[in-house]
Amino acid sequence: MKAFIKQNMSRYVKLSNEEFERFYATLKFGTFKKREDLLVSGNICREAFFIIEGCIRYYNVSDGEEHTGQFFFEGSWYSDYDSFLFERPSKQTIQAIEKTSVAILSKASMNQLYDDLPRFERFGRLMAENAFMGLRQRTEALTQLSALDRYMRLVENRPKVIQRVPQRFIASYLGIRPQSLSRIRKSIT
16 A cells, blocks of 8 residues: 555655655545545535545535536545635535545645645645646536537546446536436447
8 A cells, every 4th residue: 555655646746765754654544435425515625535445526416416526546636625725615525436445634734744845745736737637628528528429538538437437427427317328328339
């Protein structure tokens, strides 16, 4: 597990062994059951999650319907960044789709790491940039692509979603009803 976290960190920033150990010492670890919430809408998000094993999604509820925003798998970081940064109630719920093990970085620990390890600030900036680009791509897909094209892009670029995520969550993510997703899948095969 430690090696997996270190390998992931090195994709973004090269920390010395001492710096990595300092970072690693701040982490807590948790396991969430399938369908268990890591964060519930209305609560303030005070943690960032690194997925060691499993899959999570975040979703919002509008007019009684869930709208899935994104899926995250092993090797991904996720936090409700708006709530995390500004300490305001979250508008989303973060939920484990399957049994999920995570490393947890508190906001207080992150801020201390920023103060103590200048290279860690670079890590934070790169994570923010990745989050921004992910949101931009998601918005463009929803506003510029047909449901079929969104599904095909998902199949091509994120096969883990197709393999591991229930169809109702995929339909919600694509902004369509489960019946429409069934029709799209039938038309392709």
